[in-house]
Amino acid sequence: MTMFKPQDLKFTKEHEWISTDGTVGISDHAQKELGDVVFVELPKLSAVLKKGQEMGVLESVKSVSSMYSPVDGTVSKVNEKLSQAPELVNHEPYGQGWIARLSISDVKQLDGLMNYSDYMTFIGK
Amino acid sequence: MPQKTPLYADHLKAGAKLVDFAGWLMPVQFKGIIEEHNAVRQSAGIFDIGHMGQIEVFDKAALQRLTTNDLSQLSEWEGQYSFMCNDNGAVEDDLIIYRLPEKFLVISNAVNSQKVFAIIKGQDPKAKMLYDKSTAIAVQGPFAVEQLGKILNKDLKKLKHRQITPVKIFGAFDGLASRSGYSGEDGIELFFDKNAAKDLWGKLIMERFVPCGLGSRDTLRIESALPLYGHEIDGSTTPLDAGFERFVKFEKGDFVGKDALLSQKKSGAAKKLIGFDLSGRAVPRQGHEIFDGKKKIGYVTSGTYSPTLKKPVGIAYLATDVHGKPAFPKILIRDSSFEISFVDLPFYRRTKV
Numbered sequence: 001m002t003m004f005k006p007q008d009l010k011f012t013k014e015h016e017w018i019s020t021d022g023t024v025g026i027s028d029h030a031q032k033e034l035g036d037v038v039f040v041e042l043p044k045l046s047a048v049l050k051k052g053q054e055m056g057v058l059e060s061v062k063s064v065s066s067m068y069s070p071v072d073g074t075v076s077k078v079n080e081k082l083s084q085a086p087e088l089v090n091h092e093p094y095g096q097g098w099i100a101r102l103s104i105s106d107v108k109q110l111d112g113l114m115n116y117s118d119y120m121t122f123i124g125k
Numbered sequence: 126m127p128q129k130t131p132l133y134a135d136h137l138k139a140g141a142k143l144v145d146f147a148g149w150l151m152p153v154q155f156k157g158i159i160e161e162h163n164a165v166r167q168s169a170g171i172f173d174i175g176h177m178g179q180i181e182v183f184d185k186a187a188l189q190r191l192t193t194n195d196l197s198q199l200s201e202w203e204g205q206y207s208f209m210c211n212d213n214g215a216v217e218d219d220l221i222i223y224r225l226p227e228k229f230l231v232i233s234n235a236v237n238s239q240k241v242f243a244i245i246k247g248q249d250p251k252a253k254m255l256y257d258k259s260t261a262i263a264v265q266g267p268f269a270v271e272q273l274g275k276i277l278n279k280d281l282k283k284l285k286h287r288q289i290t291p292v293k294i295f296g297a298f299d300g301l302a303s304r305s306g307y308s309g310e311d312g313i314e315l316f317f318d319k320n321a322a323k324d325l326w327g328k329l330i331m332e333r334f335v336p337c338g339l340g341s342r343d344t345l346r347i348e349s350a351l352p353l354y355g356h357e358i359d360g361s362t363t364p365l366d367a368g369f370e371r372f373v374k375f376e377k378g379d380f381v382g383k384d385a386l387l388s389q390k391k392s393g394a395a396k397k398l399i400g401f402d403l404s405g406r407a408v409p410r411q412g413h414e415i416f417d418g419k420k421k422i423g424y425v426t427s428g429t430y431s432p433t434l435k436k437p438v439g440i441a442y443l444a445t446d447v448h449g450k451p452a453f454p455k456i457l458i459r460d461s462s463f464e465i466s467f468v469d470l471p472f473y474r475r476t477k478v
Contacts (some may be wrong), residue, residue, distance in 0.1 A: 038430040039406040
């Protein structure tokens, strides 16, 4: 798994990112807010998700947070490594800490998401 | 407007994540909760506890009436754990009370400090809240006592548990060092002139003490089953509910809440505090409910992922009318049911050397 450049990704207001190939994760800002992630509940393979539908849960030492599908799609792959090494979400949110891959139903939905600089503005950076 | 300890600017500069805790802007973490937790278990960590109330009390009889433990058993330069209750026996706050020459020093929870001060002041008009001149740092971990002793030029290892002694910080600033803490490790709590706060904190960091926030303070105290006001104890809980009858001295004479606590002692507490863990991949949190089959039998007061045991653990109140041990107790977390196992508290006990 190569590292994505955040500049190449699209972001949601719920702090997920998605790449053009459908890979989904949470932003660096989100992992910092969560703190040490200890469990990741991954979506089920082949699950059909609507944009905004819950696709996973992240438990950190301090809190719990749901993540939501950035677009309509079908889960084609999940990051099994996170079962053993949930801390990857903290260490490499744009790389080995990816959550799942979607086969995107309608790529036009990506246009409705924020690019990196819009997202930085959104989180006040 | 939240209050700030003398170290607020230092925490900000260090990149700590700050939160409003009980009306104080406090660091929840510096580098990460697990890293800070492990530093305290394995070497030495430091906590800014300047938000905690420090109250000087002069009227011994008044303080004896307002608290449940027995001050007559306390020698000079010693501390005791105690409760302040209301007439119903419910907990107003849990306290550490130190006996100093001619006075007492009462340490209260930040969230209750103004309430506790008002109650004490009502009985002892000379009582003083020390926020204006004093602050506090906790130094915790297996290396904490010896290493801090070197910095303060004082052999702190001679102190017994909850003994307190005067110290000079940098040879100039007055302070008190108590062998105590809230982490389950050996350690010292320093109550001292707030003018020395920034320099001492900086010196401790230079000497490689690890700055720790409220996040690891919580995971450490949960592993050690130390109660927290608003969780295991609160205005609807008595010391007996929480299993702390040993800090309630019925034979000492009259005190606030005595009648209610005596009658509860006769009838028995309606709930009891227990520990549990789970092998499922979820973390118990305050308010989660515990079931035996379909019957609700209890609720979680504190829970976390234990960095030491590397599994989720929780503390809960169970109804005492639950007969025997439920065979298959379960916890409901996010609409899913997880099996739990009852385990003895504390989850973690340090090996004394």
